[in-house]
Amino acid sequence: MTATAETTAGSRGSQPPVPDGAVTVTVKIRRFNPEIDDEPRWDSFDIPALPSDRVLNLLHHIKWYVDGTLTFRRSCAHGICGSDAMRINGVNRLACKVLLKDLLEKGDKHTTITIEPIKGLPVHKDLLVDMEPFFEAFRAVKPYLVTYGNEPTRERIQSAADRERFDDTTKCILCACCTTSCPVYWTEGSYFGPAAIVNAHRFIFDSRDEGAEERLDILNDIDGVWRCRTTFNCTDACPRGIQVTKAIQEVKRALLFKRV
């Protein structure tokens, strides 16, 4: 490893065997530990990796064999739990869903991968940010089925078409890739952000739900849907392929025409 001079922690000893077919890449990471750093800094690590490796594998290699202080969240490692959202080469991605082969430079050119924390949320340490403001916005839109009157004995009946109406937004894993890719969210943290609107959409367009009006009132607020400037960053960022901008537009239209 050739970590830059400002690296605080040294190598963790001998390196594991390099697998056949590995290439050496440079991983450049924005670091910040408020316990010791006055301001963020960059660290670079040259490590061997396979083209089939996920970026998460690279981060683990650094943490496990080079610098144990490198800090990030992760859990499922296959794009379902939403823990490892980060800015990889300038775009928001889940580290477990990006493969090295898709980042490699063509020909013999050396590859450098730049990794930063997602933007717009306070950095706690390295790639780990404070998720509380994000979840607070989520909780504010009443993200649960609202019904009145008596519950049926069996299941509520819902046609396949009605179920399909909100299918796209049920896929959200609350990773914050969309919200923290939004330029409006970066500058005006009071904006609910795309993910909260996606989760409001998921219930507003559910035929079983009776809380659409309450939610639309909340989203009609000064920090609600009207802040959206339709830049489509959120749609590009979503690791689940949700049409985020379209969902936001559908909520706007529901507000304009007072109908769902």
Added chain:
Amino acid sequence: MQFHKYDVVIIGAGGAGMRAAIESGQRARTAVLTKLYPTRSHTGAAQGGMCAALANVEEDNWEWHTFDTIKGGDYLVDQDAAEIMAKEAIDAVLDLEKMGLPFNRTPEGKIDQRRFGGHTRNHGEAAVRRACYAADRTGHMILQTLYQNCVKHGIEFFNEFYVLDICLTETENGPVCTGAVAYELATGEIHVFQAKSVVFATGGFGKVFKTTSNAHTLTGDGMGIVFRKGLPLEDMEFYQFHPTGLAGLGILLTEGARGEGAILRNASGERFMERYAPTIKDLAPRDIVARSMALEVLEGRGAGPNKDYVLLDCTHLGAEVLETKLPDITEFARTYLAVDPVVEPVPVYPTAHYAMGGIPTNIHGEVLRDNDNVVPGLYAAGECACVSVHGANRLGTNSLLDINVFGRRAGIAAAEYALSRESHVDLPENPAASVEAQVALALSEHGQERVADIRTELQATMDANASVYRTEDTLKTALHDVQALKERYAHISVQDKGKRFNTDLLEAVELGFLLELAEVLVHGALARKESRGGHAREDYPNRDDTNFMRHSMFYKQGDGLSADIRMDYKPVTFTRYKPMERKY
């Protein structure tokens, strides 16, 4: 140190923990402690469905479901518990629907159902459509729906609080649970939670294996804490290998694919399950399919350049079924193996998936301290618990069912117990002392061993020696390796010495739990000289009901990682089903 006082403390915020919290939180003052954020829990990775005999698409009843569960578990299932689960399954599904879960629908608008391994009509006649599902994201929908309802009910969460100990206060009638001790990841501070009841819902320990469908965070913390307190673990030798993990990676591809008609083939294209399970073929229970796949590979009929996997053929299902009913696994195959299931078969091989064993409980979720007595105030539910509804092999979908049925039961029982107690029982003296010592020890300098090296070697020996097939020799090798790794663990070095989000420390602590649980698993596998369900001994290929129709119970003898394990046995509860030969 900070101090908190609640009626009920729930540890873990996956399906079981949040289902418990929804009940407990509406009855008593409840806190949920999780080392993650609730929506990161691995319930969200479950795919295929949740079985309940709704009979929405064909004739079915809960008695058939009970029978399938017991036969699927190779008769090691406690039959009273299985009956409760199958009976309450129906309300469990309907409750989720009422909470908002977006199930797939039939043309009439009812909850749709699909086939799943080992679930049959009329005691084995043919596969039955029993699994309620939401595409191949059923677990995701359950996790989200439960979290949404926790938000609705204002459940109080302590996110990224890593519980490292529970408080047991000795009374004249034995130990009583009085609280839990947690390490706050953000600050490194220790928190003591005094409570009238504590519910463990901490999930499994799949990370003892290398090839696993489990998340990095599934390190058996809850089971490990209970074991260190001298309380028993049950049936730990029974570990499930899911047949269809992405080859080489272990990422799960749902059994629901075969439920929709996908077929397993060997290198020559043969549908080999016809030889092993003539009636229900690819929809045989997981232990049988996993062994059949391993045999195909062992006997040289594996596919690929190294003949080390078989193929899951979905190509005849068509793009529409794959995109609408199995969209996530289709994407996994494309993303991680660059294989498109629409046009080519997917390389698959068994992946370590689920612990049938765990913390023994009765049907109310109360934790047992021996075969006859409970620990008042202590509860467990979900994968970390062993009721036992899964016996020697869990049927597909029954885990999502387990967390909902027994999560609910444990939440209600814990809250009612707390409400029945006038005051909190005093905590033991210095409740945080052992956790403080544990953290200080891990951070002190006492060696050069790397956590990653020990963990990698542990996973390698467990994959090689304690997985689908086992023998006396392989298990002895595994035991020797694990014990040697435990000695090296005493010399680990944690590089990050800070207080703030010290995930380096966290991984070191997790490894301690993994090592202990791996040893218990291997110990139990050595002692069980028979083959039953997920435990297949090549040197004892038959089930031995005379000597082994009984649950294993493991107790830690003494303190420290190198303490001995004492084994005992517990009878299986029978109601109406006599053990039969298990054929499909």
